[in-house]
Amino acid sequence: MSEADFEIIVIGAGPAGATAAASLARRGRRVHVLERGHFPRFSIGESLLPQCMSHLEEAGLLETVMAADYQPKNGAAFTRRGQETAIDFRDKSTPGWGTTFQVARADFDQRLIEAAQAQGATVEFGASVEAFHADGERPCVEVRDENGETRTLRAGFVLDASGYGRVLARLEDLERDARQEPRAALFTHVEERIEDPMHDRDKILIGVHPEDGGIWYWLIPFRDHRASVGVVGDIDKLAAGGTTLEARWRALIDAEPRFRRLLAGCRAIRPVSELRGYSADVERLHGPGYALLGNAGEFLDPVFSSGVTIALRSASLAAPLVERQLAGDAVDWEAEFEIPLRAGIDTFRAFVDAWYDERLQTIIFHADAPPEIKARISAILAGYAWDRSNPFASASRKHIDTLATLCRLHGEKRAAASGSDP
Numbered sequence: 453m454s455e456a457d458f459e460i461i462v463i464g465a466g467p468a469g470a471t472a473a474a475s476l477a478r479r480g481r482r483v484h485v486l487e488r489g490h491f492p493r494f495s496i497g498e499s500l501l502p503q504c505m506s507h508l509e510e511a512g513l514l515e516t517v518m519a520a521d522y523q524p525k526n527g528a529a530f531t532r533r534g535q536e537t538a539i540d541f542r543d544k545s546t547p548g549w550g551t552t553f554q555v556a557r558a559d560f561d562q563r564l565i566e567a568a569q570a571q572g573a574t575v576e577f578g579a580s581v582e583a584f585h586a587d588g589e590r591p592c593v594e595v596r597d598e599n600g601e602t603r604t605l606r607a608g609f610v611l612d613a614s615g616y617g618r619v620l621a622r623l624e625d626l627e628r629d630a631r632q633e634p635r636a637a638l639f640t641h642v643e644e645r646i647e648d649p650m651h652d653r654d655k656i657l658i659g660v661h662p663e664d665g666g667i668w669y670w671l672i673p674f675r676d677h678r679a680s681v682g683v684v685g686d687i688d689k690l691a692a693g694g695t696t697l698e699a700r701w702r703a704l705i706d707a708e709p710r711f712r713r714l715l716a717g718c719r720a721i722r723p724v725s726e727l728r729g730y731s732a733d734v735e736r737l738h739g740p741g742y743a744l745l746g747n748a749g750e751f752l753d754p755v756f757s758s759g760v761t762i763a764l765r766s767a768s769l770a771a772p773l774v775e776r777q778l779a780g781d782a783v784d785w786e787a788e789f790e791i792p793l794r795a796g797i798d799t800f801r802a803f804v805d806a807w808y809d810e811r812l813q814t815i816i817f818h819a820d821a822p823p824e825i826k827a828r829i830s831a832i833l834a835g836y837a838w839d840r841s842n843p844f845a846s847a848s849r850k851h852i853d854t855l856a857t858l859c860r861l862h863g864e865k866r867a868a869a870s871g872s873d874p
């Protein structure tokens with residue numbers, strides 16, 4: 453074992469880790485990133501939200517993202533039992549970016565970490581953090597390299613951005629119930645030849661299973677006629693559709709008429725993958741000498757593509773606090789990090805819960821929502837969940853409830869007048 457010193461150690465080089473490393477390195481801090489894997493590597497989480505853009509900009513990472521020529525994204529389109537609707541992020545009530553990108557994460561994550569390196573962060577790949585010692589002034593990590601050798605590294609502060617690795621959640625015994633049903637996702641990348649003029653490549657397409665509102669689909673177009681296609685739902689229901697992952701994925705896609713039509717001639721270009729029970733949460737997002745970023749802390753559900761946004765938000769909130777702490781200031785991590793970060797996550801949670809109990813589906817598929825209400829919903833779905841001036845952020849559950857009830861009653865009245873189903 454040998455010892456080395458850094459001002460900040462970051463565990464994990466995904467979007468949260470790269471953004472934190474870049475932010476701190478450009479402030480002149482000595483940051484070292486320990487990444488278990490080797491980049492480029494596949495990762496799920498390809499549809500960004502416009503709120504990401506200002507965080508990328510702040511961390512000096514926007515230039516490399518803009519240079520990548522990714523597929524632009526300006527909103528989300530929805531399909532359910534033949535009903536089509538869309539939310540355009542540019543109509544949002546919160547000021548700021550209204551567009552973003554859909555990104556193949558292998559390339560995106562590599563670009564971000566390379567840009568962090570260019571700003572002065574050092575990065576070690578193939579370096580897995582296996583143990584941790586919390587300490588308000590000199591926390592340390594034990595890192596194992598690919599030859600099986602371990603070293604102890606000390607730092608002034610440790611940021612855990614290990615995502616699904618959940619390093620400090622496990623080692624510091626912070627895990628708590630995620631308060632989400634355990635769901636699964638089946639997904640792959642396809643080569644597609646979609647020619648339907650109604651298909652808007654600038655939007656993620658979200659579909660709802662015609663017979664089960666708890667099963668939903670995504671179609672995320674990339675450049676070059678490639679796309680990410682996945683389905684999410686109850687673990688047992690997703691397992692029931694076939695003997696192989698490919699067969700289950702195809703059977704579920706074929707069950708939704710618009711997805712079946714759009715993807716009729718597509719070819720999977722990587723094996724279908726499955727992720728189960730990915731929702732996670734922790735008792736607290738900070739402790740002596742450390743804080744948890746992105747998925748290493750809390751992960752809800754992918755339905756509103758909020759994961760990378762929360763990861764970047766957490767990094768952008770934490771970086772100036774780490775800097776202040778290293779400069780000798782007393783930082784109140786609860787008041788200045790955990791509470792403000794959780795406020796936006798709780799807004800997303802209210803939206804996710806309302807999606808699965810179908811109140812949000814009632815709102816989204818309601819044809820006549822007033823534009824000012826649509827603009828506020830659009831702001832949340834664009835990632836501006838921390839905008840407390842938006843009542844759908846500051847009192848999400850109450851406003852979703854009221855609006856869903858109004859939409860339902862209005863739908864029933866209209867259906868009664870026309871003699872059709874609501």
Ligand SMILES: Cc1cc2nc3c(=O)[nH]c(=O)nc-3n(C[C@H](O)[C@H](O)[C@H](O)COP(=O)(O)OP(=O)(O)OC[C@H]3O[C@@H](n4cnc5c(N)ncnc54)[C@H](O)[C@@H]3O)c2cc1C
Binds near residue numbers: 496498751
């Ligand atoms: C089915 C599904 C679909 C999703 N779709 C979207 C979407 O469309 N849009 C969106 O924004 N989000 C989406 N997400 C969420 C998204 O995947 C994550 O929120 C995002 O990747 C979190 O970034 P991160 O930097 O926190 O963690 P990660 O991207 O997971 O990065 C963590 C890094 O830490 C490394 N690591 C792990 N353990 C160790 C260790 N012991 N030592 C060193 N390094 C370690 C890993 O190798 C990894 O590179 C989706 C999630 C799921 C499950």
